[in-house]
Amino acid sequence: MGTPHTGPSVTADGAGCRLRPSPTAYAVRLEGLRARDGAALDALLKQLPEPPWDAEVAVDDALVGLLGQRGFEVYAKGAVMARPVDGVPKGHAVGIEFVPYRNDWAEAFTLAETAAMEGVAAFRELGSPSGYEWGEGQGAFWIARDAKGRLLGFAHADLPDGWIDWLGVVPDARRQGIGRGLIAAVARQVGEASGTHLVAFAEDGTAAAAFLGRLGFTERGRRALLIRRAA
Numbered sequence: 001m002g003t004p005h006t007g008p009s010v011t012a013d014g015a016g017c018r019l020r021p022s023p024t025a026y027a028v029r030l031e032g033l034r035a036r037d038g039a040a041l042d043a044l045l046k047q048l049p050e051p052p053w054d055a056e057v058a059v060d061d062a063l064v065g066l067l068g069q070r071g072f073e074v075y076a077k078g079a080v081m082a083r084p085v086d087g088v089p090k091g092h093a094v095g096i097e098f099v100p101y102r103n104d105w106a107e108a109f110t111l112a113e114t115a116a117m118e119g120v121a122a123f124r125e126l127g128s129p130s131g132y133e134w135g136e137g138q139g140a141f142w143i144a145r146d147a148k149g150r151l152l153g154f155a156h157a158d159l160p161d162g163w164i165d166w167l168g169v170v171p172d173a174r175r176q177g178i179g180r181g182l183i184a185a186v187a188r189q190v191g192e193a194s195g196t197h198l199v200a201f202a203e204d205g206t207a208a209a210a211f212l213g214r215l216g217f218t219e220r221g222r223r224a225l226l227i228r229r230a231a
């Protein structure tokens with residue numbers, strides 16, 4: 001279940017992908033990558049701009065092995081999880097306000113992001129600042145803050161497809177319903193944009209699968225994220 005982005009398309013005999021900025025690594029994302037065999041993949045890779053490149057593929061796809069032989073490393077594994085946008089449970093975090101993100105909060109955002117995303121492979125690969133701090137007005141981008149204005153959590157999703165690519169709550173504010181409230185805010189906006197589903201990648205080793213499962217998301221397949229770093 002890839003996101004239907006329309007980046008420039010690159011093709012070779014028996015292989016193809018589209019190019020876009022990776023949402024989870026400092027790399028060009030090879031979106032919708034397909035290749036008949038190693039030779040077709042080599043012909044495609046020759047046409048690309050310089051690495052770093054990354055790709056998200058099904059864990060049981062032969063591409064995992066083919067990419068591995070060509071210098072790609074797996075940097076994360078996990079489950080794609082999805083649910084309909086209608087009927088997302090409402091948030092109930094006491095004393096917390098949910099508002100659209102503004103770029104003039106970039107500094108506070110980067111601090112919260114560093115705390116919330118520690119240990120998440122996608123954040124390690126993106127580096128800090130991640131670039132999301134310039135995301136005002138792009139897709140559905142909500143933050144949670146307390147009465148003193150401290151930024152405690154954030155969620156970003158693409159519109160209208162509802163792909164949640166960035167979500168975190170600072171450790172000392174977890175288990176108070178903030179994540180749930182952020183998903184509710186994003187869901188409202190995805191619904192208004194006529195999106196039908198929310199989709200997210202639950203990285204192994206994080207609380208994401210437990211959290212998303214509680215919110216009614218179900219697993220739609222296992223994926224690996226692979227990166228070929230700059231030479």
Ligand SMILES: CC(C)(COP(=O)(O)OP(=O)(O)OC[C@H]1O[C@@H](n2cnc3c(N)ncnc32)[C@H](O)[C@@H]1OP(=O)(O)O)[C@@H](O)C(=O)NCCC(=O)NCCS
Nearest residue numbers: 167168169174175176177178179180206207208210211214
């Ligand atoms: C995942 C994350 C955003 C959850 O945020 P949160 O504000 O703690 O979530 P909520 O308080 O709204 O949790 C809602 C429910 O999800 C479940 N849940 C959340 N964290 C959980 C955990 N660590 N273990 C088990 N269940 C969990 C619980 O059922 C919880 O309800 P409860 O507290 O009443 O039992 C947060 O843990 C986080 O930032 N993790 C690191 C970043 C990350 O993995 N991001 C990717 C997410 S797709």
